[in-house]
Amino acid sequence: MAQHEKFNFSSLEEVESKIGELGIELACSRDLSILKQPVKIGCRTAPNAFAVLPMEGCDALPSGGPSELLRDRYLRFCAGGAGLVWWEACAVVEEGRANELQMMLTDENAEEFAALLKECDEAAIAANGVKPVHILQLTHSGRYSRPVGHTPAPIVPQRDPILDARTGVKDDSAVCTDEYLDSLPARYVHSALLAKKAGFDGVDIKACHRYLMSELLASHTRPGKYGGSFENRTRLLLDTVRAVREAVGPDFIVASRFNVFDAHPYPYGFGQLPDGDVWSFDESEPIRLTRLLCEAGVDLLSNSAGNPYYIYPQVTRPFDTSSQGIPTPEEHPLESVRRLFWLTSLVQKAAGDVPVIGNGYTWLRQFAPYFGAANLQAGTARMVGFGRGSIAYPDAPRDVMQNDTMQPNKCCVACSRCTQIMRDHGRTGCVIRNAKIYGPLYKQYREEADARAAAAANK
Ligand SMILES: Cc1cc2nc3c(=O)[nH]c(=O)nc-3n(C[C@H](O)[C@H](O)[C@H](O)COP(=O)(O)O)c2cc1C
Ligand code: SF4
Numbered sequence: 001m002a003q004h005e006k007f008n009f010s011s012l013e014e015v016e017s018k019i020g021e022l023g024i025e026l027a028c029s030r031d032l033s034i035l036k037q038p039v040k041i042g043c044r045t046a047p048n049a050f051a052v053l054p055m056e057g058c059d060a061l062p063s064g065g066p067s068e069l070l071r072d073r074y075l076r077f078c079a080g081g082a083g084l085v086w087w088e089a090c091a092v093v094e095e096g097r098a099n100e101l102q103m104m105l106t107d108e109n110a111e112e113f114a115a116l117l118k119e120c121d122e123a124a125i126a127a128n129g130v131k132p133v134h135i136l137q138l139t140h141s142g143r144y145s146r147p148v149g150h151t152p153a154p155i156v157p158q159r160d161p162i163l164d165a166r167t168g169v170k171d172d173s174a175v176c177t178d179e180y181l182d183s184l185p186a187r188y189v190h191s192a193l194l195a196k197k198a199g200f201d202g203v204d205i206k207a208c209h210r211y212l213m214s215e216l217l218a219s220h221t222r223p224g225k226y227g228g229s230f231e232n233r234t235r236l237l238l239d240t241v242r243a244v245r246e247a248v249g250p251d252f253i254v255a256s257r258f259n260v261f262d263a264h265p266y267p268y269g270f271g272q273l274p275d276g277d278v279w280s281f282d283e284s285e286p287i288r289l290t291r292l293l294c295e296a297g298v299d300l301l302s303n304s305a306g307n308p309y310y311i312y313p314q315v316t317r318p319f320d321t322s323s324q325g326i327p328t329p330e331e332h333p334l335e336s337v338r339r340l341f342w343l344t345s346l347v348q349k350a351a352g353d354v355p356v357i358g359n360g361y362t363w364l365r366q367f368a369p370y371f372g373a374a375n376l377q378a379g380t381a382r383m384v385g386f387g388r389g390s391i392a393y394p395d396a397p398r399d400v401m402q403n404d405t406m407q408p409n410k411c412c413v414a415c416s417r418c419t420q421i422m423r424d425h426g427r428t429g430c431v432i433r434n435a436k437i438y439g440p441l442y443k444q445y446r447e448e449a450d451a452r453a454a455a456a457a458n459k
Contacts, residue, residue, distance in 0.1 A: 002022050003332065012030075015334075016028065028370035035049045035401075041253055047128075048081070051302075051385040052132075054137045055388070056103075056428070064091070075123050077120075078120035078132055080127075081395060083130075085133070086302070086357070089141075091141065093140060093184075098141040102141075110198045117199040128398060133201045134200045135201065139213075142156060142213075143156045143160075143212070157216045158175065158222040159221070163268075166309075181216075188205060191203070192247060202254060204256060205237060207257070213236060216236055220233070241254060255299065256293050257302040260346065264307060271285060278312070286343075286347070305343055317419075319414040323420040333363050338360075339360075348379070348381055357382070369404075369406060389411065391418065392411060392430045392433040393407075393412065417432065424448065425448075
């Protein structure tokens with residue numbers, strides 16, 4: 001692994017030269033036309049190959065419905081020209097909300113989402129002549145549940161000696177029962193039916209970033225029907241996918257965004273060799289899971305990796321500057337980018353015709369489209385997803401569609417400040433490119449978090 005460096009390239013040739021120096025495989029193509037082609041996803045077609053990855057704003061109304069900040073974000077995403085918008089984490093149960101302003105679709109607020117979707121499509125058509133495919137991410141935050149105030153209320157599938165102390169797990173009372181897990185598929189079905197009624201094109205059964213479904217995949221030490229063997233650890237995810245597919249019928253997309261590699265040692269991580277090394281990846285179970293998800297009826301997949309709340313967030317999102325308390329990675333961001341591309345390629349190969357949305361592009365700034373085009377040409381992904389890149393520069397897809405370029409001064413600079421706001425329990429967005437709104441919020445939440453930490457230390 002090479003030394004970490006901040007992005008410092010002014011031409012694609014310079015990036016290629018660094019890739020050569022690092023001796024890693026990362027292809028790019030100057031022909032961007034493949035990014036502009038429609039992509040078939042189950043019963044729908046995305047008008048181009050750009051996707052907005054789910055980006056939580058932690059800024060819904062207390063009811064879970066759309067606030068003004070949330071509405072603005074999705075209007076910007078949709079007017080920006082991406083072919084698919086993957087709406088952020090939306091809790092299926094109150095106790096599984098990651099914060100008290102996490103999005104939640106309910107019988108009471110479904111009409112508000114329907115109205116927002118209509119507005120989003122109108123904005124997309126006015127700006128680009130086409131509307132995106134809308135996918136809603138359904139989640140249970142598990143270990144990271146905090147539905148009220150600043151107090152963690154973890155619901156975990158297994159004890160974890162590395163994470164328990166960091167996440168407020170004090171004893172076995174945080175471990176959920178099999179009966180609790182048995183009750184969840186019906187909650188996902190309820191949310192999926194509401195999403196269909198509101199006008200979404202599909203839902204995602206989220207199993208990434210070590211939230212409940214993701215941690216379950218790694219619950220080697222849990223006894224009973226949801227722990228231990230591969231069949232048991234994947235049971236809830238597959239049962240939920242099948243139940244949702246049956247309930248929504250064939251004219252609705254069922255997707256799953258799942259962690260291919262946790263970067264968390266066995267027996268507490270998924271996609272790990274049993275040698276206890278954080279970095280030893282074992283592809284066999286993720287590939288088996290990909291095939292089973294396709295058999296269970298998914299039309300769309302997205303790979304992710306890592307635990308954004310732990311000390312290796314570069315596995316999820318390569319960055320220049322860490323958020324507070326996170327060490328500088330012991331690898332070059334281009335190596336982190338390559339890992340994400342490689343994980344996407346493994347999943348796409350196992351998924352066959354089912355499209356996989358790749359990630360890891362944002363750190364590449366204005367050069368990302370060249371790498372996306374190469375990946376699509378090689379068939380190692382079907383769509384190119386942007387997370388932070390979308391909140392910083394939502395109209396990048398339109399700039400590429402129209403001019404074959406992205407403007408460097410609008411790109412995300414991978415500064416981790418949007419993540420820092422999330423860690424400080426605030427409403428988040430791009431602190432650099434939307435500084436008027438998020439600059440003061442960033443400062444306010446930093447001060448409040450420091451004050452809470454000082455008060456806790458004085459107790
Ligand atoms: C502030 C913030 C919020 C995020 N919210 C979600 C989310 O709701 N669901 C999800 O699957 N991933 C979420 N992610 C991860 C992104 O979707 C994406 O996987 C990650 O940022 C890497 O992609 P990028 O390099 O394009 O940013 C979030 C990331 C950030 C920084
Ligand atoms: S705050 Fe903006 S520039 Fe910084 S990482 Fe987040 S999206 Fe990128």
